[in-house]
Amino acid sequence: MMAEGSRLYFAVTVLMCAFVSINGVGLNDLLERASQLSDKLHSLSTSLTNDLDSHFPPVGRVMMPRPSMCHTSSLQIPNDKDQALKVPEDELLSLARSLLLAWSDPLALLSSEASSLAHPERNTIDSKTKELQDNINSLGAGLEHVVHKMGSSSDNLSSLPFYSNSLGQDKTSRLVNFHFLLSCFRRDSHKIDSFLKVLRCRAAKKRPEMC
Amino acid sequence: MRNSWAVLSLTFIANLISQAAGVSPPGKPRLTSCRSPEKETFTCWWEPGDDGGLPTTYALYYRLEHSETVNECPDYRTAGENSCFFNKNDTSLWVNYNITVVATNALGKNISDPVEVDVVYIVQPKSPENVTAVVVHEDQGPFVKVLWEKPRTADTRSGWITLLYQLRVKQEKDKEWVEYDAGRQKYYNVFSLHPGKYMVQVRCKPDHGFWSEWTKTTYIKMPDYLPKERSLWIMITIFSVFIVLILIWMLNMKRNSVKLCLLPPVPGPKIKGFDKQLLKSGKSEEIFNSLVIQGFPPTTDYDDLLVEYLEVYDNEQQELVLDGKDLSEDCIKSKSPSDCDSGRGSCDSRTLLLEKCIEGREGSGSDQHQYSQHGETSWASTESSESQGPEPSSPESVDGRVKTWPIVCSSPEPQPYHHYQAGSAKPAYHSVPEILSHLSPHATASNYHQLHHQDIPPQEVLFSKPACSHSQSYNQFNLDGSDTPAHGVPPSRSLGYVEVQRVNPENMLLLRPLSDPNSELEGSDCTGEDYSKVKEVTSNNILFLQRETSHQCVDNYSPDLDSQADQCTSQQPPHPCKPAVHQSYSPMPEEGMRVMGNGYVDSTVLMPSY
Numbered sequence: 001m002m003a004e005g006s007r008l009y010f011a012v013t014v015l016m017c018a019f020v021s022i023n024g025v026g027l028n029d030l031l032e033r034a035s036q037l038s039d040k041l042h043s044l045s046t047s048l049t050n051d052l053d054s055h056f057p058p059v060g061r062v063m064m065p066r067p068s069m070c071h072t073s074s075l076q077i078p079n080d081k082d083q084a085l086k087v088p089e090d091e092l093l094s095l096a097r098s099l100l101l102a103w104s105d106p107l108a109l110l111s112s113e114a115s116s117l118a119h120p121e122r123n124t125i126d127s128k129t130k131e132l133q134d135n136i137n138s139l140g141a142g143l144e145h146v147v148h149k150m151g152s153s154s155d156n157l158s159s160l161p162f163y164s165n166s167l168g169q170d171k172t173s174r175l176v177n178f179h180f181l182l183s184c185f186r187r188d189s190h191k192i193d194s195f196l197k198v199l200r201c202r203a204a205k206k207r208p209e210m211c
Numbered sequence: 212m213r214n215s216w217a218v219l220s221l222t223f224i225a226n227l228i229s230q231a232a233g234v235s236p237p238g239k240p241r242l243t244s245c246r247s248p249e250k251e252t253f254t255c256w257w258e259p260g261d262d263g264g265l266p267t268t269y270a271l272y273y274r275l276e277h278s279e280t281v282n283e284c285p286d287y288r289t290a291g292e293n294s295c296f297f298n299k300n301d302t303s304l305w306v307n308y309n310i311t312v313v314a315t316n317a318l319g320k321n322i323s324d325p326v327e328v329d330v331v332y333i334v335q336p337k338s339p340e341n342v343t344a345v346v347v348h349e350d351q352g353p354f355v356k357v358l359w360e361k362p363r364t365a366d367t368r369s370g371w372i373t374l375l376y377q378l379r380v381k382q383e384k385d386k387e388w389v390e391y392d393a394g395r396q397k398y399y400n401v402f403s404l405h406p407g408k409y410m411v412q413v414r415c416k417p418d419h420g421f422w423s424e425w426t427k428t429t430y431i432k433m434p435d436y437l438p439k440e441r442s443l444w445i446m447i448t449i450f451s452v453f454i455v456l457i458l459i460w461m462l463n464m465k466r467n468s469v470k471l472c473l474l475p476p477v478p479g480p481k482i483k484g485f486d487k488q489l490l491k492s493g494k495s496e497e498i499f500n501s502l503v504i505q506g507f508p509p510t511t512d513y514d515d516l517l518v519e520y521l522e523v524y525d526n527e528q529q530e531l532v533l534d535g536k537d538l539s540e541d542c543i544k545s546k547s548p549s550d551c552d553s554g555r556g557s558c559d560s561r562t563l564l565l566e567k568c569i570e571g572r573e574g575s576g577s578d579q580h581q582y583s584q585h586g587e588t589s590w591a592s593t594e595s596s597e598s599q600g601p602e603p604s605s606p607e608s609v610d611g612r613v614k615t616w617p618i619v620c621s622s623p624e625p626q627p628y629h630h631y632q633a634g635s636a637k638p639a640y641h642s643v644p645e646i647l648s649h650l651s652p653h654a655t656a657s658n659y660h661q662l663h664h665q666d667i668p669p670q671e672v673l674f675s676k677p678a679c680s681h682s683q684s685y686n687q688f689n690l691d692g693s694d695t696p697a698h699g700v701p702p703s704r705s706l707g708y709v710e711v712q713r714v715n716p717e718n719m720l721l722l723r724p725l726s727d728p729n730s731e732l733e734g735s736d737c738t739g740e741d742y743s744k745v746k747e748v749t750s751n752n753i754l755f756l757q758r759e760t761s762h763q764c765v766d767n768y769s770p771d772l773d774s775q776a777d778q779c780t781s782q783q784p785p786h787p788c789k790p791a792v793h794q795s796y797s798p799m800p801e802e803g804m805r806v807m808g809n810g811y812v813d814s815t816v817l818m819p820s821y
Contacts, residue, residue, distance in 0.1 A: 039418055046419070067307050068277045079303045081251050081371050187305055190331050190419065194371075197418075201370025210395050211370050 027149045028207070031200040034146060037139040038096075038193040044135065045186040048128050051121045052179050060176045070184035072102050072160045077191060089199055094156050096195045097143050099188045100136060102160030106181055107133050109165065117178060118171035132185075139192075235263035236319025240293075240312040242326045246335045249364045250304065250372050250417070253297050253330050254290040257312040260321060267316040271295040276307040304331050334420035336374060337362035339397075339413045344431035347400075355380075355401040355431055359413045362423070373418040379425070381410050388412075406435040 067073070077095060078084035087095075111133050114126040167177040201211035238260020247253035259269060271284035284295035308330070312323040339359040347356050357378055365372050378399055379388040393399045393413075409432070412425040462469060482502075746757035 042419055066276060077305070079305065080299065081366065085369055085371065187329070191305060197373055198370040201368065211368055
């Protein structure tokens with residue numbers, strides 16, 4: 001009886017230690033991983049934009065809506081470094097997550113429309129768009145873990161609805177709207193990336209040389 | 212209407228005048244680039260157009276995307292000429308700036324094309340700072356460690372900007388730089404550099420942005436060094452072990468010879484040519500036989516051997532035939548000159564044989580005569596079958612050895628004496644051992660020489676005179692098969708000499724009966740008392756001597772015998788050459804002896820057979 005009790009006590013101790021150790025180390029690695037994903041996300045969107053710009057009709061630029069017309073422009077974000085560094089981590093995290101969440105629907109639309117774009121590089125665009133979608137999903141899942149790690153509640157996510165369900169009627173407007181949506185996403189992905197990297201360096205007390 | 216016409220004409224004239232004067236409104240400026248070094252401020256540069264000959268001012272105006280307010284550049288000086296610097300307060304991220312430049316001079320102004328700028332996309336940091344390179348010495352060899360610092364303004368500590376570094380290395384003589392990516396760390400170890408002077412440069416890039424400029428070159432001298440010799444020693448060790456193994460293996464292969472070299476065996480007593488097995492077998496004859504040296508006395512030439520008649524007997528009445536005059540010169544000459552050198556004692560030794568040159572031989576047509584003088588010693592040895600070696604030559608025979616040689620009677624023709632059959636030219640002495648060795652397998656007679664008869668005209672077979680005492684040894688003439696049946700020994704044959712025609716390489720004496728027309732007696736089988744006539748030759752190479760009982764032959768042969776006797780007297784035979792009528796022969800019947808026709812005994816069986 002004594003042996004069984006001591007054995008049980010020992011097992012619980014080991015498990016707790018493991019749990020704590022995993023948790024303690026995990027945030028850094030999680031944020032590192034999230035930063036890498038967001039970096040990839042932004043790089044993909046940049047290359048997509050370049051592909052689109054290679055054969056973009058000049059008239060489209062005239063038709064292009066203004067960037068303030070992005071559906072995520074209503075989100076209040078820090079505009080410069082001083083402001084950004086003052087924002088607490090969980091708020092930064094929720095901002096990042098909100099932005100990420102706001103783009104899941106539009107990206108679905110984009111990937112469905114990519115194959116029928118009136119663009120010579122639509123195949124490349126199509127594959128990259130799909131990859132973009134995958135990245136967003138995995139980043140979202142990773143950020144969920146980070147939230148759990150950090151202990152912040154997931155309630156204060158801003159809702160940024162996307163109402164359009166088609167890009168346009170004619171191919172030119174579709175192309176233009178595609179381009180516009182993509183440019184909005186490029187910017188937002190940069191925001192996400194920046195915020196996560198700030199979070200990463202804030203949590204990396206064990207490895208200050210990387211920041 | 213008249214006023215407008217006047218205004219227009221005045222303007223036109225003014226333009227013409229101004230053009231003639233060389234002044235014009237400014238050209239269109241152009242915004243070249245805008246850059247932000249740390250994602251907190253940014254600067255825009257423009258390129259002025261043609262100033263039109265008049266002082267022109269430039270003004271930059273910008274408008275944020277979400278407002279309609281047009282602002283002018285707050286700072287034209289900080290960044291230099293034709294630039295506009297936006298400080299922290301005026302910089303907003305993730306916002307598009309619509310920037311234009313306006314050139315103004317007295318005559319007009321010009322507006323550049325607008326440019327949309329988002330600050331976060333135009334980040335280009337300054338170059339890294341404090342680049343240092345040091346040589347670090349380690350066991351594996353020295354390497355270069357390059358250290359640098361981030362650009363002063365970039366705030367990487369908070370994570371606001373993330374910088375990735377890159378360095379490049381080159382020797383002065385090289386054409387191309389070698390680039391290394393250092394990631395986010397601020398140091399880098401460069402290995403595998405050759406000794407010499409190296410140039411090092413570093414630059415950096417934000418995670419999404421433009422590369423900075425390269426730093427100024429930092430020089431580092433790579434020292435001369437010898438690579439760690441550990442690997443060399445390992446190679447040497449392995450190589451030597453390998454060689455040692457090979458040597459050991461070789462020694463192992465040659466184990467026996469090495470042992471022989473180091474510990475030579477003590478030779479035991481050994482008689483050359485002696486077979487120990489014979490001792491064990493216990494047969495004395497074989498032992499004795501083995502003691503016989505084969506090939507001794509040494510013969511240099513098969514053809515040297517020649518025995519015309521071979522008879523040895525130990526008669527006391529042996530005479531030395533000293534006078535060789537009877538001998539035909541040809542007979543003498545026909546002897547091989549090498550006889551003397553053969554060491555068989557043939558030349559100088561006393562011969563046992565009585566040479567008898569039948570006079571008739573001169574008339575015979577036989578061509579090949581070979582005379583051989585058979586050393587007594589050899590014959591003597593045959594008797595005993597023990598003694599070997601030539602007897603010491605008699606000094607007398609040195610000079611006149613030719614003459615003292617008993618001449619084996621051969622064909623009557625002198626001429627042919629010179630003729631030697633090809634291949635068997637010279638008379639050769641047949642050493643007894645050789646003969647014995649030939650005889651031994653036959654086991655018929657030990658002391659008998661086998662003489663192959665070849666081309667012997669079937670007239671006569673001349674025997675050596677056994678006259679004095681019938682020797683114990685007879686020549687055993689083996690008449691050649693082809694001739695044998697024809698003319699083995701015609702019973703009518705009286706005395707006849709067999710001349711050794713030649714000796715074939717098998718040490719066989721080829722005999723030929725001396726053709727002696729004079730003495731030829733057809734149908735006469737008178738052989739005389741002292742001579743045995745070969746009756747027949749068996750297949751066993753046995754000459755059957757015919758015993759003659761009639762004495763008729765005596766008379767017939769007497770002239771021949773006389774000549775023979777005369778010749779014989781010139782010899783030094785162990786047994787006297789006596790006329791055929793010599794009756795000294797006393798048959799010695801013994802067991803196994805065949806008593807032939809005329810009372811002669813075939814003593815072929817007397818000697819133990821080998």
